[in-house]
Amino acid sequence: MGEPAESRGYPAHWEADVVLRDGAAAHLRPISTDDAERLQRMHAAQSESSIYLRYFTYKSTLTPKELRRFTQVDHVDRVAMVVLLASPSGEQEIIGLGGYDRIDGSAEAEVSFNISDAHQGRGLGSILLEHLAAAGRERGLRRFSAEVLPQNRKMLTVFSEAGYEVQRRFEDGVVLLEFSIDPTERSRAVMEAREHRAESRSVAELLAPKQVAVIGASREYGSVGYHLLQNLVEGRFTGGVHSVNPEAFEVGGTEAYASLAHIKQDVDLAVVAVPPERLAEVVIDCGRHGVKGLLVVTSGLDRTEGLGLDQRELVRLARQWGMRVIGPASVGLINTAPDVALNASLSPQMPLRGGVGLFSQSASIGVSLYAAAHRRQIGLSAVISAGNRADLSGNDAMQRLEDDEATRAVGISLESFGNPRKFSRIARRLSLTKPVVVATSDVTGRRLPPGHDVRTTSAPQGALDAMLENSGVIRCGNHDSLMDVLQVLATQPLPAGGRVGTLSNSPSMSRVLADAAEAHGLEAAHLDGSLDLEGTQREAAAALAEALDTMLGAEEVDAVAVCLQPSITGEHHDHSRTILETAQQHPKPVVVSLIGILEPDVPLNHVAAAAPVLATGSLQQGVPVFSSPARSMAALGKIVTYQRWRRQGIGEYRVPPDLEGTQAQRAGDELLERWLGESVDGADLCRLDPGRTDQLLEVYGLEAMESAPFDTEDEAVEAAERLGWPVAVKATSSHLRHRLDLGGVRLNISDATMLRRTVAEMRHQLAHYGAPGLEIQTMAPIGQGCMVRAIEDPLMGPVVSFGISGDAVDLLDDWAHAVPPLTDQDIRQLVRGPRAARKLLGHRGLPVVDIAAVEEVVQRVALLKDNHPQVASLELAPLLAAQEGVRILHAAVDIANPEQRTDSARRAISRW
Numbered sequence: 026m027g028e029p030a031e032s033r034g035y036p037a038h039w040e041a042d043v044v045l046r047d048g049a050a051a052h053l054r055p056i057s058t059d060d061a062e063r064l065q066r067m068h069a070a071q072s073e074s075s076i077y078l079r080y081f082t083y084k085s086t087l088t089p090k091e092l093r094r095f096t097q098v099d100h101v102d103r104v105a106m107v108v109l110l111a112s113p114s115g116e117q118e119i120i121g122l123g124g125y126d127r128i129d130g131s132a133e134a135e136v137s138f139n140i141s142d143a144h145q146g147r148g149l150g151s152i153l154l155e156h157l158a159a160a161g162r163e164r165g166l167r168r169f170s171a172e173v174l175p176q177n178r179k180m181l182t183v184f185s186e187a188g189y190e191v192q193r194r195f196e197d198g199v200v201l202l203e204f205s206i207d208p209t210e211r212s213r214a215v216m217e218a219r220e221h222r223a224e225s226r227s228v229a230e231l232l233a234p235k236q237v238a239v240i241g242a243s244r245e246y247g248s249v250g251y252h253l254l255q256n257l258v259e260g261r262f263t264g265g266v267h268s269v270n271p272e273a274f275e276v277g278g279t280e281a282y283a284s285l286a287h288i289k290q291d292v293d294l295a296v297v298a299v300p301p302e303r304l305a306e307v308v309i310d311c312g313r314h315g316v317k318g319l320l321v322v323t324s325g326l327d328r329t330e331g332l333g334l335d336q337r338e339l340v341r342l343a344r345q346w347g348m349r350v351i352g353p354a355s356v357g358l359i360n361t362a363p364d365v366a367l368n369a370s371l372s373p374q375m376p377l378r379g380g381v382g383l384f385s386q387s388a389s390i391g392v393s394l395y396a397a398a399h400r401r402q403i404g405l406s407a408v409i410s411a412g413n414r415a416d417l418s419g420n421d422a423m424q425r426l427e428d429d430e431a432t433r434a435v436g437i438s439l440e441s442f443g444n445p446r447k448f449s450r451i452a453r454r455l456s457l458t459k460p461v462v463v464a465t466s467d468v469t470g471r472r473l474p475p476g477h478d479v480r481t482t483s484a485p486q487g488a489l490d491a492m493l494e495n496s497g498v499i500r501c502g503n504h505d506s507l508m509d510v511l512q513v514l515a516t517q518p519l520p521a522g523g524r525v526g527t528l529s530n531s532p533s534m535s536r537v538l539a540d541a542a543e544a545h546g547l548e549a550a551h552l553d554g555s556l557d558l559e560g561t562q563r564e565a566a567a568a569l570a571e572a573l574d575t576m577l578g579a580e581e582v583d584a585v586a587v588c589l590q591p592s593i594t595g596e597h598h599d600h601s602r603t604i605l606e607t608a609q610q611h612p613k614p615v616v617v618s619l620i621g622i623l624e625p626d627v628p629l630n631h632v633a634a635a636a637p638v639l640a641t642g643s644l645q646q647g648v649p650v651f652s653s654p655a656r657s658m659a660a661l662g663k664i665v666t667y668q669r670w671r672r673q674g675i676g677e678y679r680v681p682p683d684l685e686g687t688q689a690q691r692a693g694d695e696l697l698e699r700w701l702g703e704s705v706d707g708a709d710l711c712r713l714d715p716g717r718t719d720q721l722l723e724v725y726g727l728e729a730m731e732s733a734p735f736d737t738e739d740e741a742v743e744a745a746e747r748l749g750w751p752v753a754v755k756a757t758s759s760h761l762r763h764r765l766d767l768g769g770v771r772l773n774i775s776d777a778t779m780l781r782r783t784v785a786e787m788r789h790q791l792a793h794y795g796a797p798g799l800e801i802q803t804m805a806p807i808g809q810g811c812m813v814r815a816i817e818d819p820l821m822g823p824v825v826s827f828g829i830s831g832d833a834v835d836l837l838d839d840w841a842h843a844v845p846p847l848t849d850q851d852i853r854q855l856v857r858g859p860r861a862a863r864k865l866l867g868h869r870g871l872p873v874v875d876i877a878a879v880e881e882v883v884q885r886v887a888l889l890k891d892n893h894p895q896v897a898s899l900e901l902a903p904l905l906a907a908q909e910g911v912r913i914l915h916a917a918v919d920i921a922n923p924e925q926r927t928d929s930a931r932r933a934i935s936r937w
Contacts, residue, residue, distance in 0.1 A: 036100050038925050039160055041933035042344050043108070044220070046148030048227035049317065049347035050934065051120065053156060056105040060119065061092040063107075067119045072142050078177040079139045081199075095124075101164050102127035102134075106156055108149055111345040113313045120144040123153030125161060125169065132167040133203075138180060148219065150183035152932060155216060158206040159931040167691075171202045188212030207687040208930045210678075217450070220932045221424050227349050228417065228425035231318040232360045232407055234293035235264045237369060238285060238316075240307055241298035241323075242268035242276045249298045249322055251277065252371055253357070257296075260368030260375050265290055285314040296357075296369050298322045304334050305342065312346030319343055320369055321352030321412070324388065336415040343416070354412035356391040361405055362431060370395075370408070378637035379404010379645040380433035381515050384422040386414050386440045390504070394438060397508045402635035403515050404645040406431040416934070420447050427455045430641045434514040435461045436507055437498075442482075445489070445821050446928035449496045449844060453675060456497030460514050460667055463498045464507040465489075482820035488842040491858075492821065495843060495851055497675070499667045509630070509660040512649045516632055517614035523547045523665040525658075526582040528572055530556040534588045534620065534654065541655045542586065545662030550582045559592065566603040573604060577611035584614045584661060588654050590621040597622055601633030601648045608648070614664075616657040617650045630656070676850025681885065683726055690892040692724045697895040697920055704920075710897055713918045721896075722916060725889045727882065729901075729913040732802040738784050742777045744801040751775045751804045754783055755915075758797035762915060763810055763830045763903040769797075773804060805914060808907035809864055809874055813883055814840075815890040815899040822926045823890040825855065827883060830903045833861035845891035852880050852887070865906060874906035882911055894923035 040054040068076070068087050077083050087095070098105050105124030109117045120141045125134035136157060140149050161169065173180050181200065184191050188211040189204040237257060243250035250270075254277040257266050267290075268276040271283040282288050285295075295316045299307055304323055311319060326336045334342065336353060343350045351358065357370025361378045368375050372395055381403055385391040391410030398405055406429060409422050419437050426432045435455065442448060452461050482489060493500050501507040525547045527538040532555060539549035556572055558565040576585050587604065591597045601617070608615040619629060632647035651657040696717075704711040713721065715732075722729060733744035734757060745752045754771045755762050761769030768790045771783045784799065791797055810830030818824050823845045828834035841858025843851055856862065856879055867873040882904060890896055898919045905912045 034100075036160070039106070039156065041156065041931070043152050043932055044223040044227050044934055045152070045347070046146070046219075046223055046226075048223060048230045048349075049147070050227075050344040050349055051347055052109045052344060053106055053152065053933075054109070055100055056096055056098060056107050056122070056124070058096050060107060061096045063117070063119045064092060064095060064122065067122070067139075067141055070142065075142050078174055078180070079137070081174065095122075098124070102130075104157065104160050104164070106153060106160075108153065109345075110144075110347050111312055113315075115309065115313065117345065121149035121153055123150070123157050125157055125166075127166065128170070132165060134161060134166050134169060136169045136171050138183070140179075145179065148223065150180065151187060151219060154183060154187055155931045159929065161206055167205060167207065169204060169206050173200045173202060174198075175200055186215065188215035213930065216930065216932060221427070221451075223932075224421050224424040224934075225428045228409075228421050229428075231294055231320070231349065231351065231417075232358060232367065232409075232425065233362070233365050234317070234367070236267065236288075236290045236292045237262065237264060237294045237296060237367075238267040238269055238288060238292045239296045239298070240269040240285075240311075242270050242281065244270075244273055244276050249371065252373070253296055253298055253322065253369065254279070256368045256370060256373060261366045262368065263364060263366055264293075267292065285310055285316070291315055293317045294320060294358075294369065296320045296322065297352075301325050301334070304339065308334070308339065308342045308348075312343070312348060316346075316348060318349045319351065320355055320358055321350060322355055322357070322371075323352070324354035324412070326353045326413070336413060340416045350416035351409065352412040353415060354388045356388045356395075356410040356412070357408070358410070359395075359405070359408035361407070370410070372399075374399065376408070377402055377404040377635060377645075378406075379515055380406055380431060380638055380642065381436055381511050382406050382422070382426040382429065382432040382434070383408045383436045384411065384419050384426075385409075385438040386411050386419075388412055390438050390440065393504060394436070394508070397504065398511075401508060401512055401631040402647065403508070403512055403632055404635070404638055414441065414443065418443050420444060420451055421934075423448075423451045423455050423461070427451075427459065431638070433459060433642050433644075434511060435459055436464075436511045437461065438464045438504060438507065440466070442489075442820060444927040445492060446844065446926065449492050450928065452493075452496040452498050456667070457671060457675070460519075460664070461496075461498045462501060462507055462510045462514070463493060464501045464504050465493070466502070482818050484816065484818040484821055484824045485826060485840060485842060486838070487840065488818070488821065488824045488826070488844070491842040492844045495854075497667065497670050499663050501663070505630075506659070509651065509656060510663050512630070512632055513614065513616060513660050513664055515645045516647045516649055517608075517616070518612050518644065519668050520584040520614050520661070520665055521668075522583040523662075523669075524550050524581055524583045525661065526550040526552055526576040526579060526585045527554040527588070528556055528569075528576055528585060529554060529588040529590075530558045531588070531590050534590065538586050538588050538654045538658070541658035542662075544655075545658045547658065547662050547665060550579070552576060552579060552582070556589075558589070558598075562598050565598060566600060569600055570603050570607045573607045573615070574610070577608065577613050577615070582613065584616070584665075586654065586657055586661065587615065587617045588657075589617070589619055591623070595623060597624055597627060599627075599633070601650065605634045605646065605648050614661070615648065616661050617648055618652065618654045618657045619650060620653065673850070676848030676853075678846060679849050679884075680888065681726060681881065684885070684888060689724050689888075693721060693889065693893050694895075696721055696724070697893055701895060701920060701922060710919050710921045713920060718916050718918045721889075721918060722913075725885045727885055727889075727913060727916075729916040730802055730805060732800045732915065734798055734800040738781045741780055741784055741799070741801055745774070745777070745780055748801060748803040752780065753802050753804055754780070754787060755800055755802060756787070756791060756794075756797040757800055758794065759900075759902070759917070760835075761791070761794060761797060763812075766831075802914065805905050805912040806907040806909075808905040808912070809871070810903035811865075811879065811906055812900070812902040813886050813904055814902075815886055815896070817890070817894050817897050817921075817923060819924055820927070822894065822928065823887075825883065825887045825890060827855050828859050829861035829864055833859065843887070845887045847884065847887045849880075852884050856880050856883060872908050875909050875911065876906075878909075878911045879904070879906050882913070894926055895920050897921040897923075
């Protein structure tokens with residue numbers, strides 16, 4: 026199994042920050058000998074009942090021997106973890122303890138828990154169980170058992186609701202529990218549901234505080250502290266507002282306090298606008314006074330050498346007291362709910378109340394998005410600016426906005442990813458009920474903006490885009506496109522399909538509309554869309570209403586695009602109210618574009634006739650107006666594509682019958698750990714030899730055809746006799762192995778004479794390629810060459826790629842990518858994703874290959890890669906797809922010691 030157990034040392038990678046059931050943060054880590062005193066203090070604070078339920082007897086204190094046993098563990102056969110929170114004095118205290126002891130060297134361990142009386146009901150038991158199970162699986166355990174007194178209903182509930190298949194029996198007055206700790210579909214679902222509830226509540230507490238303190242509030246107009254306080258007060262926040270400034274008696278019409286200690290109410294949210302060098306003392310003071318969360322407007326923490334906290338220290342310090350952090354360099358939080366009316370931001374105005382939730386990262390982008398929403402009159406439910414995103418992320422925001430009944434569409438601007446696998450998982454679930462519109466740049470994930478301290482990706486170009494596409498999000502390449510799409514989603518119902526009717530008072534513009542529709546994947550409905558708007562304004566409005574009503578009522582129309590230009594005199598009439606009133610009588614979306622407008626005061630790219638949302642989750646009243654037909658159709662096209670994805674569903678996670686359960690994963694882990702332990706000098710990357718490659722593939726039901734390298738012509742003939750005629754001769758070089766056109770492959774060699782001649786010719790021909798080695802392989806059936814690659818990416822984890830062998834991948838980079846786990850639908854799209862994949866489906870008379878067999882191979886590779894981060898890269902090239910079945914002609918596997926993935930079978934918030 027690789028490294029000896031006794032030399033593994035302290036498993037630092039088990040440390041994690043977690044979100045508790047009530048939304049607070051806490052730190053979980055393996056126990057250490059330094060925890061003895063903390064454990065004694067926790068025991069002393071427990072009730073007699075709690076002590077009895079844990080130890081089956083009462084003991085007033087723990088003996089030195091017991092403390093040594095509990096705190097001195099080997100992290101292999103005896104494991105214990107503690108959850109820590111800081112007390113008001115700043116001392117880290119144990120609020121929960123869980124551990125296991127392996128039973129007689131077997132694959133089973135007895136597990137136990139002890140939760141502080143003061144912190145019961147916060148979900149500590151279930152969190153500890155998840156982390157202990159993950160550690161146990163890493164150490165080769167398969168089952169947990171426990172002995173619980175019948176009256177300990179809370180602990181029995183922890184086990185029964187964990188999602189595992191728990192067997193229980195009653196014996197000698199004790200309930201005996203046993204269960205496998207292998208993850209199941211139900212246990213994963215339970216974990217994700219608990220994670221969702223906790224993280225949603227964590228953000229909800231910040232968006233709806235009862236008491237807010239502005240630390241750094243100022244009387245100086247133009248200062249950040251002045252405007253933060255002013256905006257909170259003038260926004261009519263329904264809770265209490267307090268200013269903290271030790272040098273003033275009154276700030277912004279509110280009494281100023283020297284510190285949090287002088288405020289009588291419990292502060293929920295601290296808005297922090299102090300110089301970087303004061304941030305540490307402010308965070309500590311907030312922690313000691315029970316503040317739930319910090320909104321840090323302070324910037325420059327990435328440039329604070331010698332001045333105070335950096336961003337990592339800020340988050341670490343805040344989480345010691347259970348506080349979440351928004352920022353640093355945030356421009357604020359907004360909640361437009363009437364019963365909250367929170368404007369803890371630098372925006373002087375509350376936005377229009379509506380159904381769009383906005384999340385952004387860097388401060389400048391946050392300002393830009395809010396300004397665009399305000400200018401366009403898009404109604405918002407909530408705005409979260411994460412600034413440098415040191416803690417609270419887009420994943421947290423999506424968890425909350427999914428639960429928020431007032432939010433019907435979500436807009437996200439991403440400049441970096443902290444946990445893209447988790448993002449994909451949450452976004453896919455959220456997108457099934459609410460549109461998620463995401464703006465990213467071409468370098469998102471590859472280059473970090475200032476202040477962002479996360480991993481970057483080295484995956485192939487397009488892998489991140491594929492992950493977003495599979496998540497169901499509406500991808501936009503810039504913020505104008507993001508706001509265009511949100512403008513439609515905020516005001517219009519989702520289209521039933523992609524058939525678009527066009528209306529215009531210009532025949533040429535009708536054609537432009539139809540062309541724009543087709544350019545964005547829509548189908549122009551062949552209906553007369555000509556408008557005559559000459560005459561009085563009332564006559565024009567009546568004609569428009571009649572034509573629009575007819576178009577919307579047509580069965581062959583799913584949406585209507587209107588394009589209007591001024592009358593022949595150049596006069597523009599505002600028909601938005603007429604369009605709105607007519608459209609509201611039909612469950613179909615309408616988009617409008619205006620062209621030829623000369624008046625500078627006529628707004629474009631906005632919601633005309635805008636009015637706030639009146640009912641929870643309802644559409645904002647208004648008409649989306651754009652500056653061009655192309656812009657309106659681009660937004661509508663993206664929404665239609667999303668609606669198709671949503672109706673299609675995400676497919677099912679299917680596993681070949683021989684790979685059900687965890688036997689393959691365990692077998693693969695055993696092989697890989699052993700091989701990694703045997704790698705020379707602990708090399709970072711180790712290429713498996715053909716024998717070991719075949720062993721690993723066999724675990725997942727994959728088999729590569731045998732090939733035999735040779736040095737002499739006699740060895741080649743001997744290998745051919747053993748493998749069977751006819752044979753193929755191939756160069757061993759990866760860039761020549763499948764290139765018939767470059768002379769790297771010779772086929773259908775039927776006898777020894779022909780083989781000897783072929784070997785001589787190939788060596789002569791390939792000399793200018795550096796004289797690569799040659800190998801013999803028996804001939805496979807005729808088919809189409811494909812390539813499957815899988816890598817372990819530091820940011821995204823497993824990435825699987827599929828392409829068609831030859832120039833398509835070598836010159837045109839024609840790959841499709843996906844991030845496991847993959848549904849049957851994901852695999853189908855992956856195999857059909859490359860442009861050259863039509864060659865598999867009978868293109869221009871080519872035989873149709875066994876596409877189901879290709880998909881099964883891809884599925885097995887995806888499972889292998891998802892289960893084993895130790896596999897740094899895997900390549901099947903070529904994979905020969907025939908009319909019946911597939912053949913793997915060559916396989917290569919590199920292994921390495923893996924980094925910890927950003928999404929795993931245990932709950933944890935990103936450390937940085």
